[in-house]
Amino acid sequence: MRLFVGAGLLAAAWMGPVMADPLPSWQGESKEKIISFVEAVSEVGGADYVTPADRVAVFDNDGTLWAEQPVYFQLIFAVDQVAKLAAQDPSILTSDALKAAAAGDYEALAATGKEGLLEVLAASHTEVSLYQFQQDVSAWLEEARHPKTGMRYDEMTYQPMVELLRYLRDEGFQTYIVSGGGIQFMRVFAEDAYGIPPQQVIGSSITSSYEMIDGVPVIMKGAELFFNDDKAGKPVGIMHHIGKQPILAGGNSDGDFEMLEFTTTGEGARLGVYVHHTDAEREWAYDREGHIGVLNRGLDEADARGWVLIDMKEDWSRIFTGEGAE
Amino acid sequence: MRLFVGAGLLAAAWMGPVMADPLPSWQGESKEKIISFVEAVSEVGGADYVTPADRVAVFDNDGTLWAEQPVYFQLIFAVDQVAKLAAQDPSILTSDALKAAAAGDYEALAATGKEGLLEVLAASHTEVSLYQFQQDVSAWLEEARHPKTGMRYDEMTYQPMVELLRYLRDEGFQTYIVSGGGIQFMRVFAEDAYGIPPQQVIGSSITSSYEMIDGVPVIMKGAELFFNDDKAGKPVGIMHHIGKQPILAGGNSDGDFEMLEFTTTGEGARLGVYVHHTDAEREWAYDREGHIGVLNRGLDEADARGWVLIDMKEDWSRIFTGEGAE
Ligand SMILES: [Ca+2]
Ligand SMILES: [Ca+2]
Numbered sequence: 001m002r003l004f005v006g007a008g009l010l011a012a013a014w015m016g017p018v019m020a021d022p023l024p025s026w027q028g029e030s031k032e033k034i035i036s037f038v039e040a041v042s043e044v045g046g047a048d049y050v051t052p053a054d055r056v057a058v059f060d061n062d063g064t065l066w067a068e069q070p071v072y073f074q075l076i077f078a079v080d081q082v083a084k085l086a087a088q089d090p091s092i093l094t095s096d097a098l099k100a101a102a103a104g105d106y107e108a109l110a111a112t113g114k115e116g117l118l119e120v121l122a123a124s125h126t127e128v129s130l131y132q133f134q135q136d137v138s139a140w141l142e143e144a145r146h147p148k149t150g151m152r153y154d155e156m157t158y159q160p161m162v163e164l165l166r167y168l169r170d171e172g173f174q175t176y177i178v179s180g181g182g183i184q185f186m187r188v189f190a191e192d193a194y195g196i197p198p199q200q201v202i203g204s205s206i207t208s209s210y211e212m213i214d215g216v217p218v219i220m221k222g223a224e225l226f227f228n229d230d231k232a233g234k235p236v237g238i239m240h241h242i243g244k245q246p247i248l249a250g251g252n253s254d255g256d257f258e259m260l261e262f263t264t265t266g267e268g269a270r271l272g273v274y275v276h277h278t279d280a281e282r283e284w285a286y287d288r289e290g291h292i293g294v295l296n297r298g299l300d301e302a303d304a305r306g307w308v309l310i311d312m313k314e315d316w317s318r319i320f321t322g323e324g325a326e
Numbered sequence: 327m328r329l330f331v332g333a334g335l336l337a338a339a340w341m342g343p344v345m346a347d348p349l350p351s352w353q354g355e356s357k358e359k360i361i362s363f364v365e366a367v368s369e370v371g372g373a374d375y376v377t378p379a380d381r382v383a384v385f386d387n388d389g390t391l392w393a394e395q396p397v398y399f400q401l402i403f404a405v406d407q408v409a410k411l412a413a414q415d416p417s418i419l420t421s422d423a424l425k426a427a428a429a430g431d432y433e434a435l436a437a438t439g440k441e442g443l444l445e446v447l448a449a450s451h452t453e454v455s456l457y458q459f460q461q462d463v464s465a466w467l468e469e470a471r472h473p474k475t476g477m478r479y480d481e482m483t484y485q486p487m488v489e490l491l492r493y494l495r496d497e498g499f500q501t502y503i504v505s506g507g508g509i510q511f512m513r514v515f516a517e518d519a520y521g522i523p524p525q526q527v528i529g530s531s532i533t534s535s536y537e538m539i540d541g542v543p544v545i546m547k548g549a550e551l552f553f554n555d556d557k558a559g560k561p562v563g564i565m566h567h568i569g570k571q572p573i574l575a576g577g578n579s580d581g582d583f584e585m586l587e588f589t590t591t592g593e594g595a596r597l598g599v600y601v602h603h604t605d606a607e608r609e610w611a612y613d614r615e616g617h618i619g620v621l622n623r624g625l626d627e628a629d630a631r632g633w634v635l636i637d638m639k640e641d642w643s644r645i646f647t648g649e650g651a652e
Contacts, residue, residue, distance in 0.1 A: 053523065130565060174525075187569045197379065198569030199500075199525070205566065210558040210584055217588045219565050232536040239456060239545050240531065241567060243513045243524030258536055262543045 022167040025160040025318040030273075030310045034164065037271045041247065042171045048269035052172035056246040058238060058259060059161070061179035061186060061203075063252035063293040064275050065194060066157040067146075067320075069284045071106065071292065073153045074181050075117070077140050079104060081124035095119055122223060126206060130184060130219040137188040154189040155322025161250075161275075162321055165194050173248070176200045178238055180230035180255055184221075193321075202241045204229045234259035252277065253293045260298070260307060272307035274298050279313035283320075348493040351486040351644040356599075356636045360490065363597045367573065368497045374595035378498035382572040384564060384585060385487070387505035387512060387529075389578035389619040390601050391520060392483040393472075393646075395610045397432065397618065399479045400507050401443070403466050405430060407450035421445055448549060452532060456510060456545040463514040480515040481648025487576075487601075488647055491520050499574070502526045504564055506556035506581055510547075519647075528567045530555045560585035578603065579619040586624070586633060598633035600624050605639035609646075 023031055040048040041055060062068040082101040086093050093099045097116030100108035101123075109116055125133065141154050149156060165175045177186060177196055183203035190196040207222035229237045235258055238246065249256070249263035250273040260272035277286050277293065287295040302309045312319070349357055366374040367381060388394040408427040412419050419425045423442030426434035427449075435442055451459065467480050475482060491501045503512060503522055509529030516522045533548035555563045561584055564572065575582070575589035576599040586598035603612050603619065613621040628635045638645070 183566070184569070199567065201569065208562050208565065210561045210588065217561065217584070217591050219561065235536040235543065235545060236534050239534065240509070241525065243510070243527065258543070262536065265543050 022170070023160065023163050025163055025316055027317055028311075028315045030308045030315045033308050034271070034273070037248070037269060038168065038171050038173075041269050050247055050268060054244065054247065055168075055171070055173040056176065056242060056244055057168050057173045057248040057250075058176045058178040058202075058234075058242075058246045058263065059165070059249070060234075060251040060253075060256045060259070061177050061181050063277065064158075064250055064256070065161050065165075065177070066153070067283065068292055069286075070147070072181070073156075074185050075120075076144065076153070077137060077185070078120050078124040079106070079109070080140055080144055081136060082120055085123065092123065098123060125182065125185075126221055126223040128221055129213075130208060130221055133221055134184060134188050137185055141189060149320070149322070151320060151322040154193050155320060157193050157321045158275075158316070159318045159321045159323070160316045162194060164250075165196070168248070169195065174200065176202060176238075176242065176246075178202045178229065178234050178249075178259060180204055180228070183229070202229060202237045204233075230255045232258045235262035238262070247271065249273070250275065251298070253295050254297050257298055260305075264305060264307065272302075272305060273310060274302055274307055275310045276312060278311050279316075279319065281313075283312060285313075348496070349486065349489050351489055351642055353643055354637075354641045356634045356641045359634050360597070360599070363574070363595060364494065364497050364499075367595050376573055376594060380570065380573065381494075381497070381499040382502065382568060382570055383494050383499045383574040383576075384502045384504040384528075384560075384568075384572045384589065385491070385575070386577040386579075386582045386585070387503050387507050389603065390484075390576055390582070391487050391491075391503070392479070393609060394619055395612075396473070398507070399482075400511050401446075402470065402479070403463060403511070404446050404450040405432070405435065406466055406470055407462060408446055411449065418449065424449060451508065451511075452547055452549040454547055455539075456534060456547055459547055460510060460514050463511055467515060475646070475648075477646060477648040480519045481646060483519050483647045484601075484642070485644045485647045485649070486642045488520060490576075491522070494574070495521065500526065502528060502564075502568065502572075504528045504555065504560050504575075504585060506530055506554070509555070528555060528563045530559075556581045558584045561588035564588070573597065575599070576601065577624070579621050580623050583623055586631075590631060590633065598628075598631060599636060600628055600633055601636050602638060604637050605642075605645070607639075609638060611639075 040046060041050040043049055059065055062072055079101045082098055083104060086102040093102055097109055097112040097119045100112060101120045141152060144153060145151065146153060146156055168175050175196055177190055179186060181203050183201055183205045186203055187198040187201050190201050205226045207224045207226045209220050209222055211218050211220050227237065245266065246263045247269065248271045249260045251260055252275040264270040264272045277284055279285060286293060287299060366372060367376040369375055385391055388398055405427045408424055409430060412428040419428055423435055423438040423445045426438065427446045435446065467478060470479060471477065472479060472482055494501055501522055503516055505512060507529050509527055509531045512529055513524040513527050516527050531552045533550045533552045535546050535548055537544050537546050553563065571592065572589045573595065574597045575586045577586055578601040590596040590598045603610055605611060612619060613625060
């Protein structure tokens, strides 16, 4: 008897890693659909088998892997950075937009329109060395806290999505970020937050140049837009960086529509996934209207296209990675 | 006695993979320097140890990984492609440059200058779907043979460099191509020829766009230059695609100077490598003068900068991968 108990425990311990739930913060139908897909493409000899080299999964970042309310976190960095620069040299505040940013007044900043926003982005993102810029982002992540949750911004990543990324990699996928956010901004935290190394981060960018400064080679960020990694730009960015059509794409807004469309067209098993923000209590609830993360066409067509619509409120038992960190 | 012989054989077999020469087509000092570097950065606990994630190696393609004489192979593709298109529709031959290309007359083509070359590149590389373009390149590689060697172009890769790429990957390096050649052109053969997958190929590119054609999403190659991955563009391309400073760079011309400079500046063990074309008999001999692969500053400064100058004639016992393929 004792022997049988021992053998049972041993078997349980041995089976443990195989039987463990790969997506513990997920529940319901979307979880089942995702696991079915991953199992189908990884089953050697199965009808839907995909060779590991072609198991490419791409994910939007803002609103898909981490939160994006009340405004894109990168804009909060920009505003905080203008305030920091102005504290050292107030003469940089040459416009209403920059003054609003330095005062942390988002309403006044919004009133300056798109041009004002571009001024704030320029002041915080351009004509600086790439090294210095990434140091600035890193320092900001250490200090800044979200106004509603009080969390570090890089702890407002979605725990279920972090689990999904890890699960995909465990099953031989390469996981990429394909985001409208800044490529060099995201690289500062993507590896620690998501396990995604710099070469697998694709994003929007401004031009940069190679310069010798005091005999040392330096990459300088310029001031012109180089690539806008949004909407139809996402498939273009994917084929430029990866050179291969993904088989899984995840997003949360109509800015991801073309990426999901591109990924899920063609032969073989393919999966599109939309994160639907339905949880006003634990996160935010928004879709068809608003200034950020607007999802209309995606909501209308997801069913017909066989895309998984993740109901954040129902399908996720936990939201932020940072909630479990205390 | 018999037992001892058996044990000896067993030990030899077991040691085999460890003791095998990783660079069998190499000899001399450059081989020693490269192996010393690789061993130093891979030795856990050693002073020069580099974590595998940071073992990034970048290589130019034309003249570094495969030959580039009498002209860049991509230009030969362009000329052959114009001839192929003209056979289907002679009305495309609207200029002297295009007529020269269709006739395979490189001398007449050269006489039309840079503008003529751009016309030929445009006719063969632009306003075509990415899929069709890569099919064209693939078909060309199957059919075309080099005028001097009679080999397939993708067999005129340098066997010693193919060995080096494999050796580096075996030692935990990520190997990248960073070339002035077309990013989507090189991706057609880089995986088979070098073991380098599409996402590790960086090159020059033209703009592209995402379009729906007959209800199917298609990436269309446009007509404007998007990125020129040459000279100071190489470090920029590296930081855009990889986001990380390499520790090993290989090139063959002054177009690679900034890439080697960028790679070998800074703390830790770093290696720059120049392929010096010194073998007029088995390959070609050229450096300071000519229309292709000009190497002046690199030759002048290699010693002082500690870069390895590979003497093709002396250091390589074999040149082309295709020589051993029969
Ligand atoms: Ca988004
Ligand atoms: Ca070259």
